Amino acid sequence: MNKDLTQAALKFSPFHNRTSRACRTNSWYRWSGYTVVAEYSTTELEYTATRNGTSVMDLTPMYKYEIKGERAKEFINYFVTRDLSNMDNNTVAYVIWCNEEGKVVDDGTVFCLNQNEFKLCCAVKMQTWLKDSADGFDIEISDVTDDIAALSVQGPTSCSVLKNYGATDLELLKPFESKDFIIDGYNVLISRTGFTGDLGYELWTNPENAENMWDSLMESGKHLKIRPMGMHALEMVRIEAGFIQTSTDFVSTEHALRPVRMRSPYEIGMGWLVHLNKESYFIGKRALKEEKENGTTERILVGLDIEGDKPAHGAVIYNKKKEDVGIVTAALWSPTLKRNIAIASLMRPYGSKIKEDIFVEIYHPEELEYKKIWATCKIVKRQFYNPERRNLVPAELY
Amino acid sequence: MTKNYDVIIIGGGHNALVCANILAKKNKKVLICEARDTCGGLATNDLSNFTPDFCSKVKSEIDNIAINHSSVSSIALSETGHHLKLTGKEAEDRKTLEQLAPEDVERYFKLQKKLSLFSKTLGSFMHSSPPRLLHKNFSDYFKLFKLGLNVRLMGRNNFNEFARMIGLNIADELEDNFKNTLLQGLISHDAVTGSNLGPRSPGSLINLLFRMANHNNSLFGGIQQAKGGVDAVIKSLEDNVVKRGVEIKTSSFVKRCIIENDQVKGIELGNGALIHADTVISSADPKSTYFCLLGTEHLDTDFKRRIKHHRSKGRVSKLQLTLNKVPEFKNLEPTELSQRLVISPSIDYIEENFNYSKFENLSPEPILEFSIPSLEDNSLCQDGQHIMNIQIQYAPFNVKGGWENKKTECIDNVLTILEKYAPGIKSCIVGQDFISPNDIEKNFNVTGGHWHHGEIQIDQLFMLRPIPGAAQYKTPVNGLYMCGAGTHPGGGMTGIPGKNAAHEVLKNI
Numbered sequence: 004m005n006k007d008l009t010q011a012a013l014k015f016s017p018f019h020n021r022t023s024r025a026c027r028t029n030s031w032y033r034w035s036g037y038t039v040v041a042e043y044s045t046t047e048l049e050y051t052a053t054r055n056g057t058s059v060m061d062l063t064p065m066y067k068y069e070i071k072g073e074r075a076k077e078f079i080n081y082f083v084t085r086d087l088s089n090m091d092n093n094t095v096a097y098v099i100w101c102n103e104e105g106k107v108v109d110d111g112t113v114f115c116l117n118q119n120e121f122k123l124c125c126a127v128k129m130q131t132w133l134k135d136s137a138d139g140f141d142i143e144i145s146d147v148t149d150d151i152a153a154l155s156v157q158g159p160t161s162c163s164v165l166k167n168y169g170a171t172d173l174e175l176l177k178p179f180e181s182k183d184f185i186i187d188g189y190n191v192l193i194s195r196t197g198f199t200g201d202l203g204y205e206l207w208t209n210p211e212n213a214e215n216m217w218d219s220l221m222e223s224g225k226h227l228k229i230r231p232m233g234m235h236a237l238e239m240v241r242i243e244a245g246f247i248q249t250s251t252d253f254v255s256t257e258h259a260l261r262p263v264r265m266r267s268p269y270e271i272g273m274g275w276l277v278h279l280n281k282e283s284y285f286i287g288k289r290a291l292k293e294e295k296e297n298g299t300t301e302r303i304l305v306g307l308d309i310e311g312d313k314p315a316h317g318a319v320i321y322n323k324k325k326e327d328v329g330i331v332t333a334a335l336w337s338p339t340l341k342r343n344i345a346i347a348s349l350m351r352p353y354g355s356k357i358k359e360d361i362f363v364e365i366y367h368p369e370e371l372e373y374k375k376i377w378a379t380c381k382i383v384k385r386q387f388y389n390p391e392r393r394n395l396v397p398a399e400l401y
Numbered sequence: 402m403t404k405n406y407d408v409i410i411i412g413g414g415h416n417a418l419v420c421a422n423i424l425a426k427k428n429k430k431v432l433i434c435e436a437r438d439t440c441g442g443l444a445t446n447d448l449s450n451f452t453p454d455f456c457s458k459v460k461s462e463i464d465n466i467a468i469n470h471s472s473v474s475s476i477a478l479s480e481t482g483h484h485l486k487l488t489g490k491e492a493e494d495r496k497t498l499e500q501l502a503p504e505d506v507e508r509y510f511k512l513q514k515k516l517s518l519f520s521k522t523l524g525s526f527m528h529s530s531p532p533r534l535l536h537k538n539f540s541d542y543f544k545l546f547k548l549g550l551n552v553r554l555m556g557r558n559n560f561n562e563f564a565r566m567i568g569l570n571i572a573d574e575l576e577d578n579f580k581n582t583l584l585q586g587l588i589s590h591d592a593v594t595g596s597n598l599g600p601r602s603p604g605s606l607i608n609l610l611f612r613m614a615n616h617n618n619s620l621f622g623g624i625q626q627a628k629g630g631v632d633a634v635i636k637s638l639e640d641n642v643v644k645r646g647v648e649i650k651t652s653s654f655v656k657r658c659i660i661e662n663d664q665v666k667g668i669e670l671g672n673g674a675l676i677h678a679d680t681v682i683s684s685a686d687p688k689s690t691y692f693c694l695l696g697t698e699h700l701d702t703d704f705k706r707r708i709k710h711h712r713s714k715g716r717v718s719k720l721q722l723t724l725n726k727v728p729e730f731k732n733l734e735p736t737e738l739s740q741r742l743v744i745s746p747s748i749d750y751i752e753e754n755f756n757y758s759k760f761e762n763l764s765p766e767p768i769l770e771f772s773i774p775s776l777e778d779n780s781l782c783q784d785g786q787h788i789m790n791i792q793i794q795y796a797p798f799n800v801k802g803g804w805e806n807k808k809t810e811c812i813d814n815v816l817t818i819l820e821k822y823a824p825g826i827k828s829c830i831v832g833q834d835f836i837s838p839n840d841i842e843k844n845f846n847v848t849g850g851h852w853h854h855g856e857i858q859i860d861q862l863f864m865l866r867p868i869p870g871a872a873q874y875k876t877p878v879n880g881l882y883m884c885g886a887g888t889h890p891g892g893g894m895t896g897i898p899g900k901n902a903a904h905e906v907l908k909n910i
Contacts, residue, residue: 103704
């Protein structure tokens with residue numbers, strides 16, 4: 004059968020001509036209806052670029068929504084659990100939002116472009132949930148996922164790369180701030196945000212500028228250890244940074260088939276984003292208040308520092324009586340930290356009150372046989388990797 | 402903010418007045434704000450054909466209403482002149498049926514008995530707040546268990562029969578039992594009246610049980626007319642609450658509720674005036690209450706979805722004719738014209754009408770329920786004249802082409818039908834007043850213009866009324882309650898929602 008490849012089932016990002024040329028493994032990853040590179044050459048090299056130079060990653064498939072109107076700010080503040088009533092123009096906020104039972108729908112970032120115009124970026128398709136939530140607010144919500152080309156530029160030398168690229172005075176941009184630039188005659192919005200836990204930026208522009216932008220960046224980073232990064236390396240750096248991932252560390256209420264699989268913010272370490280003292284109502288506030296007051300939170304998401312060097316993928320966690328008390332949601336032997344780390348969901352009081360005598364059972368594959376490892380572990384802060392340069396202003400230059 | 406009240410009730414319908422009466426008896430300072438210039442809401446002579454008396458459980462809690470009610474018979478008109486008149490009195494009805502439908506007599510009384518038992522069982526559940534579904538509370542489970550138990554205690558055969566019938570359509574049940582199409586037509590009419598169901602729609606039977614529960618658990622025995630019409634009942638309710646110190650502000654449209662920190666603090670009137678109270682009860686329909694009075698910024702997304710999907714499109718229009726003399730109907734005594742007359746000769750006739758309404762069209766041969774109450778009660782119109790109240794089933798909300806263009810067509814269809822039964826009636830007409838569901842929405846502030854503020858169907862009854870999660874007269878906002886027809890047990894001139902709501906409020910203040 005003669006199959007026309009241009010009619011592929013998955014969409015190509017505006018960077019596809021460049022990313023496909025750079026991808027030497029032909030290894031692809033399916034992300035929200037797009038196909039993006041999983042691994043360009045080797046995951047380790049791409050990981051190392053993020054930690055020691057600069058990595059560039061195609062972010063275009065991330066769902067992006069534009070929220071406009073006189074009540075846009077009021078709506079955003081109602082939509083998310085965090086208090087955004089004082090959000091300034093050109094700032095970005097990490098947020099989560101819940102359903103009426105106070106279970107997490109998704110997490111994401113809100114960009115305040117001006118007081119009547121916001122952008123929401125997230126992992127799960129949100130059009131229906133946004134529209135139904137906005138019922139009665141008289142605001143405009145549009146899916147602009149395909150209308151914005153986005154790149155993530157992350158790593159210690161990223162600020163220098165971007166300065167070479169043309170982003171004047173970028174080192175003065177504070178974390179969670181954004182700024183408009185005109186570079187080579189086109190508009191680019193640069194925000195100091197990212198998913199790597201390091202110094203880093205995200206670039207947002209019109210798709211027609213995508214290839215120009217890619218080329219200029221690679222040219223600007225030529226001597227600053229720049230390298231495109233695929234999805235596999237991203238998974239490594241985000242675990243080190245302790246960032247949670249929808250569908251991996253928790254299941255969105257939009258996807259959960261079993262109601263008991265839905266998680267409240269307090270169960271996935273996002274309690275700090277729930278502002279119950281926010282003056283106005285937000286979706287799920289009543290349920291979350293009740294949960295907080297009655298102490299009915301069932302689980303907790305923690306960081307684990309595990310003995311040995313065998314990553315504990317999907318491992319079951321036990322107490323000293325060998326009772327099952329939780330599961331590892333993400334695990335990694337961290338090359339930078341030289342530690343065996345994991346993110347785990349535990350049944351309270353394990354992880355909250357009881358932090359001693361926790362064990363993981365690791366099944367480590369060794370040439371067609373599993374080696375069963377019974378490893379002790381320590382409960383630690385989920386933010387395993389947090390270098391000082393991440394938040395320095397002015398940012399470090401090379 | 403002006404002076405303080407314990408409770409503000411939004412809307413002055415009969416449920417609001419009943420609720421106010423009970424609260425005032427407990428020495429609560431109550432204010433009623435009504436948007437129109439009179440109280441009563443949908444309970445007005447302009448809309449209501451008949452006015453059943455309140456049941457004893459409501460009457461015993463409110464001040465005495467000295468209004469005489471008289472029983473009304475139901476007459477299914479036949480083009481051949483063999484009209485079927487049923488009164489609800491067994492001896493009389495047996496005689497009538499033996500003449501007109503001899504094969505159906507025994508089965509009629511058997512069915513009446515069965516339906517009566519079921520409506521009583523459901524009715525026993527009407528007088529308290531329904532259990533909450535989305536909370537894990539013991540007393541809620543107990544209530545649910547009790548309803549189940551009541552149903553089970555009817556005996557195994559009846560229990561099985563109840564389970565079979567609860568989702569059944571009325572047409573199947575009637576066609577299984579009766580030969581006489583006129584009898585089938587009349588009972589089907591009562592099963593679908595006011596609803597958006599046809600006789601062959603699943604669930605049309607529970608609609609009939611609901612109606613019977615509000616009419617003495619009888620098919621035709623509980624239909625009544627009040628002296629002076631429903632207006633007189635409202636007037637009496639109003640006088641009683643005023644005597645109790647309740648303040649009533651008419652022509653006072655409430656724009657919104659004031660909410661602070663998830664607690665209601667009062668209301669804002671259309672003219673901008675603020676009135677303070679920590680308890681506000683809305684007798685408005687669920688959609689108006691949540692979307693207009695409360696504001697969606699206080700509600701969760703899932704909750705808004707449920708309210709939005711609440712089915713509340715009205716299907717009944719009202720035509721009031723002023724006549725200069727009593728029209729002559731074939732084979733009917735003039736005195737019988739003050740009874741309930743129904744033109745709905747067969748199930749197929751209704752189903753065909755329903756098809757038009759499903760696609761938002763008008764039927765050329767509509768279903769009518771009418772009466773000339775002024776024959777009995779001359780206080781209702783000027784000397785020498787008569788009024789004829791006609792209710793047109795399946796005249797849909799948002800009719801295709803718009804009511805402003807379709808009104809004349811609808812009236813013409815009604816008069817053409819009436820001419821068949823009462824030749825010459827057109828020449829007696831000196832005035833006419835037509836109210837479509839869209840007029841009800843506009844003039845009475847009822848979203849969709851539905852009589853019952855929402856369909857009476859199995860997914861919108863009991864603990865699901867108006868929606869799961871807000872079925873106990875409470876709203877998610879502290880201090881804001883509901884007491885209208887949109888709440889359990891539903892519409893009709895019963896006062897039960899108002900009474901139950903008052904008790905729910907008194908538990909908390």
